[in-house]
Amino acid sequence: MRNVLLIAKREMLVKMRNRAYIFGTLAVVAAILILAFISSRADMENASTAMITESVKKQMELQAQAEEEVMALHGLNASEINAQITLRFQELWEIYETENPDSGVLVVRYWIGFGVGVLLFMSITLTGSMIAIGVAEEKSSRIVEILLSSMTSFQLMVGKIIGMAVIGLTQIVIILATGYFAARGFGLIGDVFAGVNLGSAIWIALGFFLVGYLSYATLYAAFAATVSRTEEVNAAIAPVMYILLIPYLAVVIPVFGNIAPLRFVLDYVPLFSPIGATVHYFQGGLDLLQALLSLAISLAALPLIMLLASRIYRRSILATGARQKIITILRGN
Numbered sequence: 378m379r380n381v382l383l384i385a386k387r388e389m390l391v392k393m394r395n396r397a398y399i400f401g402t403l404a405v406v407a408a409i410l411i412l413a414f415i416s417s418r419a420d421m422e423n424a425s426t427a428m429i430t431e432s433v434k435k436q437m438e439l440q441a442q443a444e445e446e447v448m449a450l451h452g453l454n455a456s457e458i459n460a461q462i463t464l465r466f467q468e469l470w471e472i473y474e475t476e477n478p479d480s481g482v483l484v485v486r487y488w489i490g491f492g493v494g495v496l497l498f499m500s501i502t503l504t505g506s507m508i509a510i511g512v513a514e515e516k517s518s519r520i521v522e523i524l525l526s527s528m529t530s531f532q533l534m535v536g537k538i539i540g541m542a543v544i545g546l547t548q549i550v551i552i553l554a555t556g557y558f559a560a561r562g563f564g565l566i567g568d569v570f571a572g573v574n575l576g577s578a579i580w581i582a583l584g585f586f587l588v589g590y591l592s593y594a595t596l597y598a599a600f601a602a603t604v605s606r607t608e609e610v611n612a613a614i615a616p617v618m619y620i621l622l623i624p625y626l627a628v629v630i631p632v633f634g635n636i637a638p639l640r641f642v643l644d645y646v647p648l649f650s651p652i653g654a655t656v657h658y659f660q661g662g663l664d665l666l667q668a669l670l671s672l673a674i675s676l677a678a679l680p681l682i683m684l685l686a687s688r689i690y691r692r693s694i695l696a697t698g699a700r701q702k703i704i705t706i707l708r709g710n
Contacts, residue, residue: 384536
């Protein structure tokens with residue numbers, strides 16, 4: 378355990394001084410503050426109008442003109458009829474809002490879930506990439522041979538992962554705290570967190586982040602160990618990135634999330650659920666028990682993923698030369 382903690386401490390000290398990590402975190406914090414400031418002063422009605430393209434505006438004008446011409450042709454008063462239509466629309470909209478009091482909340486929850494999904498993807502990708510590059514650098518410089526003379530490969534891998542987990546969690550806490558206090562400071566708190574149980578939501582998000590991070594971090598480390606040069610890292614970890622991109626794209630492109638079989642995969646299949654289930658829970662697509670079930674499945678699968686990754690890491694970390702194939706490594710003794 379002592380060796381694991383020493384490696385974890387070393388990773389934290391090195392990576393927290395990394396300029397990319399520091400400036401990346403500060404950039405996200407600044408973006409949140411700027412977005413909150415703009416949102417607090419935005420004229421949403423004018424902003425919505427500004428988002429309509431010129432072609433759409435022209436179509437709306439021509440539609441109105443066509444309606445007036447057709448009504449005039451039949452001897453109807455266009456202005457009186459349009460006024461009655463507007464009045465009736467307002468009545469119907471008020472009825473809809475009365476019957477669906479949570480309609481506005483659902484929109485807010487959707488965007489919160491979207492933001493959480495993007496944040497989880499970015500955090501796992503950033504920390505995973507830092508682990509992969511670190512593994513390749515230690516291997517190419519032969520430092521790993523010195524480290525493995527005093528500890529096992531599993532201790533080395535776990536120490537790196539724990540150290541990066543602390544860094545990733547620190548980044549997420551900073552970003553979430555900035556978002557919360559920015560929303561509170563600029564008077565957005567009532568709208569931003571409407572209808573969301575913050576207590577359970579935060580614990581669910583942190584739980585899924587830890588499971589997702591540990592799952593992907595071990596895979597990043599294992600796949601990076603198959604190469605001997607840092608220039609080959611991106612190609613080595615590409616399969617892991619492709620797996621991680623599936624739930625991310627399903628979040629960014631909502632139509633994918635409406636496909637029932639894919640929705641089930643995103644919610645309950647390990648490696649996909651840390652992002653998919655978290656987003657759907659925030660958006661109201663999963664209740665607390667379903668989210669906990671999904672988390673339990675991912676927790677149960679975590680030892681198997683780590684066992685597979687540790688086997689790849691152990692058999693390839695000291696190998697030199699050309700990039701090794703995963704299938705060949707797993708078939709070896």
